[in-house]
Each structure stands twice: as C-alpha cells, then as structure tokens.
Amino acid sequence: MLKIKINSKQYLSKTILKDVNIHILENGIYGFFGKNGQGKTTLFHCILGFTKYQGEVLFNNNKLESPEIAWIPTEPDLYEYLTCHEFIMFYKNISRGKNNTLDPDKLLFDIELNKIIKECSTGTKKKVYLNSILQISDYKIYIFDEPFNGLDIESNYSLLKYIQELGKTNIVLISSHIIEIILPYLKECYFINQTTVIKHTKENLLKNFELNV
Numbered sequence: 630m631l632k633i634k635i636n637s638k639q640y641l642s643k644t645i646l647k648d649v650n651i652h653i654l655e656n657g658i659y660g661f662f663g664k665n666g667q668g669k670t671t672l673f674h675c676i677l678g679f680t681k682y683q684g685e686v687l688f689n690n691n692k693l694e695s696p697e698i699a700w701i702p703t704e705p706d707l708y709e710y711l712t713c714h715e716f717i718m719f720y721k722n723i724s725r726g727k728n729n730t731l732d733p734d735k736l737l738f739d740i741e742l743n744k745i746i747k748e749c750s751t752g753t754k755k756k757v758y759l760n761s762i763l764q765i766s767d768y769k770i771y772i773f774d775e776p777f778n779g780l781d782i783e784s785n786y787s788l789l790k791y792i793q794e795l796g797k798t799n800i801v802l803i804s805s806h807i808i809e810i811i812l813p814y815l816k817e818c819y820f821i822n823q824t825t826v827i828k829h830t831k832e833n834l835l836k837n838f839e840l841n842v
C-alpha cells in the first residue's frame with residue numbers, strides 16, 4: 630500500500646499542498662488532474678523525495694526508497710553527447726549496477742540506437758528515456774508526469790497500452806491534461822486545486838473541468 634501524507638508543502642512562503650492524504654491500496658493506474666500550476670508535479674516531487682515537505686510517504690509501511698520508483702518527467706534531461714544506446718546502458722547501470730546487456734525485447738519504441746542524442750528530435754529523446762526506464766523490470770511504482778506530451782499519436786497509443794500493462798502489476802501514478810486518453814483506464818482520479826487533493830469519481834472530475842467526454 631502507498632500512503633501519501635503531506636501536511637504541508639511550501640515554496641518560499643507560498644503553500645502549494647496542504648493536508649494531503651492519499652491511500653492507494655492496490656495496483657492500478659491512478660490519475661492526477663488539475664489546472665496549470667496547481668501542484669501536480671510538486672506532489673510527485675514530494676513522493677519521489679526530490680523536495681522537502683512536512684509529512685511522509687510510506688510503501689508497505691516502510692519509507693519509500695528511490696530504486697522502487699520509476700520517474701518519467703514531462704521533459705526528461707538526457708546526456709546529449711551519448712548515443713541512444715549509450716544513454717540506455719548508462720541509465721541501466723546507474724539504476725541497477727553494472728549491466729552491459731540491452732534487452733531488445735524491452736525497447737518499446739523503435740529508435741536509431743547509434744544516433745547521438747543531441748541530434749534526436751524532442752519526441753525521440755523522450756522515447757530514449759522511456760526505453761531506458763522500461764529496461765528495468767523491478768520498479769514497484771511508476772510516476773508519469775504528462776507522458777503524452779511530445780510523442781506522436783502512434784507512439785502515444787503504444788505508451789498507453791504499455792501503461793495499461795504496467796497497471797496490472799504495479800502502482801502507476803499519472804498526470805495528464807488530455808483526460809480523454811487515460812480516463813477509461815483509471816482506478817481512481819484525484820483533482821488538485823488550491824492546495825487540496827480530492828478523490829473524485831470520473832463523472833465528478835469531468836464536471837470540475839466542465840467537460841462532456
């Protein structure tokens with residue numbers, strides 16, 4: 630079980646999150662929605678331990694450790710002077726120790742492995758990062774921050790299918806501004822607004838955005 634308790638998260642004197650209590654009891658895909666600047670990424674950074682906050686995040690009653698979490702930011706930073714292959718191996722090595730074998734079955738996206746990352750398009754860079762993450766098979770929790778940004782339509786559907794599979798055996802937290810894509814697959818939805826995070830039914834969530842999907 631993932632227990633997220635954030636009593637308070639502030640940047641300087643501004644409170645971004647307050648009295649957040651989220652209990653995730655089983656594997657599945659959990660959606661986080663809210664307008665720009667409401668705190669979705671900040672919430673994820675707290676869970677990841679990237680930023681200080683008052684509270685605690687527990688996984689199966691223990692402090693959540695970073696090797697258990699796969700973090701997929703909207704715009705991942707890559708080492709531009711490595712080739713795609715070198716970056717994937719670098720990621721694998723820093724995450725799980727020395728390992729020089731690239732598993733071709735775990736490359737979700739077809740990319741030119743020998744291309745220098747600096748010469749890749751924005752979408753391809755994201756594919757390199759996602760391919761790197763997916764090389765590692767023992768994460769327990771996946772956090773995707775607006776994963777569909779920057780990818781072409783076909784790649785987004787491949788990623789969506791992959792996320793669906795991940796959700797069967799892992800906890801997947803996902804934020805997206807494109808609700809229609811992900812909504813049918815969500816176990817629960819959370820809406821972040823003015824420091825609070827509230828669990829909603831899918832129908833109520835759409836009402837919050839005044840949407841008819």
Ligand SMILES: Nc1ncnc2c1ncn2[C@@H]1O[C@H](COP(=O)(O)OP(=O)(O)OP(=O)(O)O)[C@@H](O)[C@H]1O
Pocket residue numbers: 640641645663664665666667668669670671672
């Ligand atoms: N490092 C930082 N220092 C100061 N303020 C920050 C920092 N990071 C984020 N903020 C502020 O925290 C608030 C929440 O930002 P956050 O990026 O979490 O929102 P978001 O919901 O993910 O937005 P978006 O949908 O635009 O990605 C914003 O007011 C933002 O300006």
